[in-house]
Amino acid sequence: MTVTVDPVPAALLAPAPGERADFLLELRSEEIPARMQDKAREELAHRFRHEMAKAGMPQSDGIDTYATPRRLVLIARGLPGATPAVAEEVKGPKASAPPQALEGFLRKTGLTREQLVERNGVLFAVTEKPGRATADVLAEAIPTVIRAFPWPKSMRWGEASISTEAPRWVRPLHGIVALLGEEVVPIEVAGIASGATTLGHRFHHPGPITIGSAADYVEKLHACDVIVDQDQRRRLIRDGAAALATEAGLELIADEGLVAENAGLTEWPVPLLGRFDAAFLAVPPEVIQLTARVNQKYFVCRDASGALANAFICTANIVAPDSGARIVQGNAKVLAARLADARFFYEQDLKVPLADQAGKLDRIVFHEKLGTVADKVDRVARLARRLVEQGIVTSADPDQAERAARLAKADLVTGMVGEFPELQGLMGGYYAAAQGEDPAVAEAIRDHYKPVGQGDDVPTAPATVAVSLADKLDSIAQFFAVDLKPSGSKDPFALRRSALGVIALVLDNGLRFPLASAMTREVLDFFADRLKVQQREAGVRHDLIDAVFALGGEDDLVRLLARVHALQAFVGTEDGANLLAGYKRAANILKKEGYVPSDVPAQAGTTDRLPDEAALHAALDAAEPRARAAVAAEDFEGAMAALASLRAPIDAFFNTVTVNDPDPAKRESRLALLARVRAAVHAVADFSRIEG
Amino acid sequence: MILALHDYWSARGCVILQPYDMEMGAGTFHPATTLRALGPDPWNAAFVQPCRRPTDGRYGENPNRLGHYYQYQVILKPSPPDLQDLYLGSLSAIGVDTALHDIRFVEDDWESPTLGAWGLGWEVWCDGMEVTQFTYFQQMGGYDCKPVAGELTYGLERLAMYIQDVDNVYDLAFNDAGVSYGDVFLENERQMSRWNFEVADTDALFDLFRKAAAECENCLDARLPIPAYEQAIKASHVFNTLQARGVISVAERQAYIGRVRDLAKGACGAWMEKNADAWQARFPGWTA
Numbered sequence: 001m002t003v004t005v006d007p008v009p010a011a012l013l014a015p016a017p018g019e020r021a022d023f024l025l026e027l028r029s030e031e032i033p034a035r036m037q038d039k040a041r042e043e044l045a046h047r048f049r050h051e052m053a054k055a056g057m058p059q060s061d062g063i064d065t066y067a068t069p070r071r072l073v074l075i076a077r078g079l080p081g082a083t084p085a086v087a088e089e090v091k092g093p094k095a096s097a098p099p100q101a102l103e104g105f106l107r108k109t110g111l112t113r114e115q116l117v118e119r120n121g122v123l124f125a126v127t128e129k130p131g132r133a134t135a136d137v138l139a140e141a142i143p144t145v146i147r148a149f150p151w152p153k154s155m156r157w158g159e160a161s162i163s164t165e166a167p168r169w170v171r172p173l174h175g176i177v178a179l180l181g182e183e184v185v186p187i188e189v190a191g192i193a194s195g196a197t198t199l200g201h202r203f204h205h206p207g208p209i210t211i212g213s214a215a216d217y218v219e220k221l222h223a224c225d226v227i228v229d230q231d232q233r234r235r236l237i238r239d240g241a242a243a244l245a246t247e248a249g250l251e252l253i254a255d256e257g258l259v260a261e262n263a264g265l266t267e268w269p270v271p272l273l274g275r276f277d278a279a280f281l282a283v284p285p286e287v288i289q290l291t292a293r294v295n296q297k298y299f300v301c302r303d304a305s306g307a308l309a310n311a312f313i314c315t316a317n318i319v320a321p322d323s324g325a326r327i328v329q330g331n332a333k334v335l336a337a338r339l340a341d342a343r344f345f346y347e348q349d350l351k352v353p354l355a356d357q358a359g360k361l362d363r364i365v366f367h368e369k370l371g372t373v374a375d376k377v378d379r380v381a382r383l384a385r386r387l388v389e390q391g392i393v394t395s396a397d398p399d400q401a402e403r404a405a406r407l408a409k410a411d412l413v414t415g416m417v418g419e420f421p422e423l424q425g426l427m428g429g430y431y432a433a434a435q436g437e438d439p440a441v442a443e444a445i446r447d448h449y450k451p452v453g454q455g456d457d458v459p460t461a462p463a464t465v466a467v468s469l470a471d472k473l474d475s476i477a478q479f480f481a482v483d484l485k486p487s488g489s490k491d492p493f494a495l496r497r498s499a500l501g502v503i504a505l506v507l508d509n510g511l512r513f514p515l516a517s518a519m520t521r522e523v524l525d526f527f528a529d530r531l532k533v534q535q536r537e538a539g540v541r542h543d544l545i546d547a548v549f550a551l552g553g554e555d556d557l558v559r560l561l562a563r564v565h566a567l568q569a570f571v572g573t574e575d576g577a578n579l580l581a582g583y584k585r586a587a588n589i590l591k592k593e594g595y596v597p598s599d600v601p602a603q604a605g606t607t608d609r610l611p612d613e614a615a616l617h618a619a620l621d622a623a624e625p626r627a628r629a630a631v632a633a634e635d636f637e638g639a640m641a642a643l644a645s646l647r648a649p650i651d652a653f654f655n656t657v658t659v660n661d662p663d664p665a666k667r668e669s670r671l672a673l674l675a676r677v678r679a680a681v682h683a684v685a686d687f688s689r690i691e692g
Numbered sequence: 693m694i695l696a697l698h699d700y701w702s703a704r705g706c707v708i709l710q711p712y713d714m715e716m717g718a719g720t721f722h723p724a725t726t727l728r729a730l731g732p733d734p735w736n737a738a739f740v741q742p743c744r745r746p747t748d749g750r751y752g753e754n755p756n757r758l759g760h761y762y763q764y765q766v767i768l769k770p771s772p773p774d775l776q777d778l779y780l781g782s783l784s785a786i787g788v789d790t791a792l793h794d795i796r797f798v799e800d801d802w803e804s805p806t807l808g809a810w811g812l813g814w815e816v817w818c819d820g821m822e823v824t825q826f827t828y829f830q831q832m833g834g835y836d837c838k839p840v841a842g843e844l845t846y847g848l849e850r851l852a853m854y855i856q857d858v859d860n861v862y863d864l865a866f867n868d869a870g871v872s873y874g875d876v877f878l879e880n881e882r883q884m885s886r887w888n889f890e891v892a893d894t895d896a897l898f899d900l901f902r903k904a905a906a907e908c909e910n911c912l913d914a915r916l917p918i919p920a921y922e923q924a925i926k927a928s929h930v931f932n933t934l935q936a937r938g939v940i941s942v943a944e945r946q947a948y949i950g951r952v953r954d955l956a957k958g959a960c961g962a963w964m965e966k967n968a969d970a971w972q973a974r975f976p977g978w979t980a
Contacts, residue, residue, distance in 0.1 A: 030776055031814060033799035069797070153801065155812045157828055159770045161840040162732055162978065171812065172773070172828070203790050265796055296820050314820060316794040327794045330819025333859055337756035344754060363941045 019081040021181035024214035025074045028175035034264025037067035051141035056083045066228045068267045075214045082131040092123040138185045146189045182213045200224025226267045233263040240271035241313045250301035262315040270316045274328040278310040280339040291338045345415035358410035369482040381405035383470035392513045396462030404444035405467045425449045458508040472498040499530040506557045516555035543691045550686035566636030575644040582650035583687045586674040595671045612652040619649040639684045700785040701738035709739035715929040719765030729832045729841045732975040735769045746936035749885035752878045755860035764846040771842030802827045806952040808834040833960025888936040901930045908955045921959035928952045
């Protein structure tokens with residue numbers, strides 16, 4: 001017997017519109033890390049929806065979520081008073097079944113014969129499951145949502161934590177407001193009973209506030225100096241900071257990450273502008289910006305000339321009676337200390353020649369299987385020189401490329417990069433320039449990590465290209481050689497990014513570089529995959545890349561892509577599409593016949609040829625050398641045009657000539673002709689890899 | 693300030709302890725924190741602990757960074773529900789006006805690789821300056837904290853700079869008779885920075901590390917967790933000094949940290965073992 005559950009049409013059982021109510025949930029805790037708040041809102045909405053769906057609750061009119069440092073909030077609008085009733089239908093015996101079967105079914109369902117419904121000669125028991133009050137559904141669902149909430153890291157606290165089974169939350173949970181309409185939904189989780197009371201701003205309004213319903217929640221908290229809506233806090237910070245900068249005759253350096261982070265740290269954000277000693281501007285601007293942003297979460301500004309200004313903007317969480325004068329003063333003091341520290345590192349680092357620093361790289365393990373950073377530097381330096389000497393990277397000075405490569409990693413042992421690893425490369429560039437290295441060398445040191453990810457600038461300065469390319473090729477080859485390859489979502493050494501970097505460097509600079517000469521088949525396949533990923537963004541079809549790769553021997557990325565581009569243009573034309581169809585037909589016949597070219601081609605006399613057969617031979621005689629010559633000259637449009645000339649003769653051939661002629665010599669000759677078509681097409685690309 | 697904190701926390705049930713007489717990198721290493729964070733017994737304590745961080749030395753030239761400084765440490769087990777309010781009360785007790793200064797709880801998950809310990813909490817900012825580390829211990833020495841202890845670590849110099857409104861730690865007034873922090877400690881910082889970064893005999897330090905590790909094992913064999921833990925603290929400090937001398941490579945570094953962690957875990961394990969029966973007697977159902 002099968003059980004089916006048919007919901008009774010909602011319209012029949014839904015409560016009158018007047019019975020709909022909004023549900024408010026506020027989970028108040030100690031400060032939630034800023035970076036987790038957005039995701040937590042998403043999860044809360046998602047899990048709430050899931051629980052409601054599970055309980056058969058019709059969709060609400062909408063769900064809003066909010067997060068502040070101290071609260072995670074959900075408002076579901078327009079929940080009905082109860083879930084709709086559902087009719088449950090259980091299939092029983094046939095109406096014609098023997099009485100024992102009927103009796104058994106009646107006993108099981110507790111119904112009488114008269115209550116059963118007959119349909120198509122089969123009896124059904126229909127029972128009606130009444131709806132449940134929404135408050136009950138919520139009282140059950142919310143604890144489930146809380147207990148299973150997927151915080152990136154959660155903790156136990158207080159007396160209950162004597163057991164590891166204690167409730168967990170991102171930080172200690174202190175209050176639950178759960179109101180359906182104006183009624184409290186009774187919930188108890190982690191020893192906390194729900195109610196209608198919450199707290200206002202930690203310092204401005206620490207006392208309890210009673211919430212009436214979802215309708216007055218945001219407003220009541222606002223009156224107690226809590227801006228619940230994160231987007232509103234972000235706006236206040238973004239606009240406030242920009243206005244302060246403008247007032248000071250400066251321009252804010254926009255930073256949405258900082259806006260969001262500060263909004264996640266405040267319930268009542270108040271941007272404040274302060275100044276630091278202009279003498280610190282001797283330190284590279286990137287260092288100042290990073291110090292201010294990473295360590296202190298401050299914005300920085302540009303002056304009218306576009307240079308970094310000696311101003312910062314911090315975001316306080318209170319309105320102080322002195323208009324924040326002391327807060328600014330305090331923050332300025334902290335920033336000064338941070339900048340003093342940065343300047344200390346900078347000045348110390350400047351005193352040590354980069355070549356001396358590079359000498360310390362033999363103390364840093366690059367990877368336990370791959371030796372020290374010094375070993376890597378040596379490999380990269382030799383490769384960079386070779387790339388230049390072999391003319392792969394043109395118009396670079398081999399000595400400069402090697403010099404830059406030898407110094408490129410030296411900043412890893414400087415104090416500044418020790419403090420701010422993200423400044424690697426950049427600091428080396430500054431130190432090299434200050435220590436009198438050639439500008440091309442300094443630039444190569446600075447930019448040799450580039451491009452980092454899609455959209456990053458791709459170096460074009462020859463020495464930089466040589467070092468960057470050598471560094472990435474070395475990493476890929478070395479890690480593959482010791483079998484530390486990316487797999488699935490794991491790519492701990494960012495080799496995919498390195499491969500994309502190599503591809504971008506080669507393509508953007510038009511480097512003629514036979515990849516196969518530098519790498520194993522496995523690495524080459526890895527590059528092919530990366531190339532497809534990279535080209536997908538540019539709208540290039542991956543099957544066309546396969547079609548060219550499948551020929552083998554094509555490992556020059558520039559040429560390969562030129563060929564793929566021409567091919568993509570060609571298969572987009574009517575000639576191309578038809579040629580592809582003709583090719584596939586020919587290839588299928590050859591496959592089906594298991595055609596193996598014989599050593600001595602069967603020469604059915606040329607005079608026996610049908611007109612369209614002879615025409616195809618002639619077309620091939622003309623097109624083959626043209627296509628081959630065009631490919632050799634890297635004129636791929638020309639090669640495609642040569643193939644296009646085959647389209648009409650192939651179509652005509654298939655229209656009028658039967659391959660499977662009873663005369664075996666004719667049949668053999670025609671199969672050989674189709675093999676010739678296939679071979680001619682393969683001179684340009686392996687069309688069998690093309691989809692469609 | 694220290695007296696005000698002593699008064700405040702002693703009125704809230706803390707035993708007031710004295711600094712531990714060994715070199716350590718943080719108040720958390722004090723056995724009153726590390727060992728006492730384990731087990732079900734309630735434990736509330738407050739104390740000052742001098743800390744030595746050789747790599748943070750700046751030859752007395754940085755207004756904010758010191759190789760030797762003082763922490764005020766509070767540990768409350770189990771963590772009370774109003775710990776944040778208690779903490780803010782202590783700030784008021786030492787003269788920080790929270791209407792005038794911007795106090796913030798900024799995410800900072802604490803982890804001590806050498807103690808095999810971690811917890812969640814914040815660094816507390818006062819006008820952008822980190823003045824306190826606030827942590828709910830979740831694990832210590834590789835063992836779950838059952839129950840969780842709340843730990844507050846105040847940076848005393850930073851708070852004093854705040855309250856006295858000075859920009860440079862060496863300008864802090866040490867008393868009302870004109871003695872400054874610099875008068876007391878500047879020369880110490882200069883000489884210790886030189887020793888830590890340039891002079892310390894690294895062979896002797898490596899030897900010391902090995903001896904402390906061996907002695908820790910010896911104590912563990914004798915089932916003496918407290919002396920074993922002391923040797924772990926010693927090894928940890930020697931390791932820090934070797935780091936400052938720049939003679940430990942990145943690869944070796946992990947190995948040394950692992951070694952110290954094993955010692956600390958061993959001591960914590962021995963402590964758990966020694967107390968387990970008594971704890972279970974007092975808290976039926978409690979297990980490690």
